Amino acid sequence: AAGVIQSPRHLIKEKRETATLKCYPIPRHDTVYWYQQGPGQDPQFLISFYEKMQSDKGSIPDRFSAQQFSDYHSELNMSSLELGDSALYFCASSEFGVNTDTQYFGPGTRLTVL
Amino acid sequence: AQSVTQLDSQVPVFEEAPVELRCNYSSSVSVYLFWYVQYPNQGLQLLLKYLSGSTLVKGINGFEAEFNKSQTSFHLRKPSVHISDTAEYFCAVTGLLGGSEKLVFGKGTKLTVNP
Numbered sequence: 768a769a770g771v772i773q774s775p776r777h778l779i780k781e782k783r784e785t786a787t788l789k790c791y792p793i794p795r796h797d798t799v800y801w802y803q804q805g806p807g808q809d810p811q812f813l814i815s816f817y818e819k820m821q822s823d824k825g826s827i828p829d830r831f832s833a834q835q836f837s838d839y840h841s842e843l844n845m846s847s848l849e850l851g852d853s854a855l856y857f858c859a860s861s862e863f864g865v866n867t868d869t870q871y872f873g874p875g876t877r878l879t880v881l
Numbered sequence: 882a883q884s885v886t887q888l889d890s891q892v893p894v895f896e897e898a899p900v901e902l903r904c905n906y907s908s909s910v911s912v913y914l915f916w917y918v919q920y921p922n923q924g925l926q927l928l929l930k931y932l933s934g935s936t937l938v939k940g941i942n943g944f945e946a947e948f949n950k951s952q953t954s955f956h957l958r959k960p961s962v963h964i965s966d967t968a969e970y971f972c973a974v975t976g977l978l979g980g981s982e983k984l985v986f987g988k989g990t991k992l993t994v995n996p
Contacts, residue, residue, distance in 0.1 A: 800983065809971060810925070812983040823983055857924060859984075868975075870984060872917070872925040 771873030792860030799841040804855040883908040887987035902957040904972030
C-alpha cells in the first residue's frame with residue numbers, strides 16, 4: 768500500500784539559512800499534519816491543513832510557514848534557521864471523516880542545523 | 882485539551898517474557914487513543930487504535946491494548962516479546978471533535994528486549 772512520502776530524508780543547513788520540507792500524502796488523503804520531534808523527545812504538533820486550508824496550529828515558530836497545494840501535497844518552509852530547529856520533522860496524512868481520521872506517518876526528514 | 886502520561890520511560894525485559902507499557906490520559910472530551918511504535922532511525926508506525934466498541938483492541942505484531950474509561954488508561958501488552966520488539970512506543974490521544982484533530986503524544990517508553 769502507498770505510504771506518506773517525505774523529501775528530502777536528510778537535510779543539513781547552516782544557521783540563518785532556509786529549508787523547505789515536502790510531504791506527499793497517501794492517495795485520497797485530504798488532510799496533512801506536521802510534527803517536530805527533537806532529540807529524545809515526543810513528537811510535537813506544528814500545523815495541519817484540510818482541503819488546502821489551515822485547520823489547526825500548534826507551537827509553530829513565526830519563522831516557519833506551510834501550505835497545502837491543489838494536489839494535496841504540503842510544504843513546510845523554515846527560515847532563519849537556528850540550532851534548536853535540528854529535529855526530525857514528520858508529516859502525517861488522513862482522510863477526513865474516514866476511519867476517524869487515523870493519521871499515518873511518513874518516514875520523516877532529519878534536519879541538522881550547523 | 883488532552884494530555885498523555887506514559888508512566889515508564891524505559892522498560893527492559895527478557896525475550897519471551899510478557900510486557901505491559903502503561904499509558905494514562907486526561908481529557909475534557911471523549912477521545913480516540915492510539916499506540917505508535919518507532920524503531921531506531923525510523924518513522925512512526927501505527928500499532929493499534931481505540932475508536933469505540935470493544936475495549937480490548939488487537940494490533941499488529943501480537944500487541945493488544947485495553948481501554949479503561951474509569952481509570953483513563955490505555956495500557957499496551959504483549960504476552961511474549963521478541964528481540965525485534967526493541968523500539969520506542971508512543972501513546973497518543975486525539976479529541977473526538979470531528980476531523981483534523983492533532984495527536985497529543987506521551988513522552989514515550991523505550992522497550993529493550995534482551996536475549
